[in-house]
Amino acid sequence: MQSLFNGLIRHRMRPLLLSFSILALFWPLCDAQCSRTPVSENGCIKRGKLHHVHTVWRTNNCERCECKPEAMVCCSRVLTPTKYNREKCIPMFHKPTCSIRVVKKNNPSAFCRVFSAVG
Known part of the structure; x- marks a missing residue:
């Protein structure tokens, strides 16, 4: 037993x-896809715009940024496919969803299977 x-x-x-x-x-x-930038005395500056400490925002180039007391941290929101059929498929960036879609070369409206991604 x-x-x-x-x-x-x-x-x-x-x-x-x-x-x-x-x-x-x-x-x-x-x-893996994050960057850290020092904070100014007034807060975080990203593309000429001031963000106060403890704020979170999303950028037009698919990043999520956070203004922390010690640094501004911006991370990509895009998952990059790494394993898929490279002979029959190609990756295509889709900005509205901040994603990379893997589609068939001969039929871009058909999706390919993705086995792994990083991001």
Whole structure:
């Protein structure tokens, strides 16, 4: 009975351990497309516009920026596809949704399957 119970626990823990492993592996990529800029004495300046400390905004070029006391942090909101069929498909930027869609070369209205992306 004890070995059955242990086996059941191990079986149920595998998905949880796998999830934590994947999260730990990809956590460093979360900040991969971010930039940090020093803050002026008045706040953060982005493209000539002043933003006060503790404000968050989105830019026209698909960034999410936050003015923190120590720095202005701007991160891309775009996921870049990395694994897809490069022979039959091409990536196309879609500005209204800040996304890159992978479509068929011979039929741009048909989407291709994407297996992984970074962003």
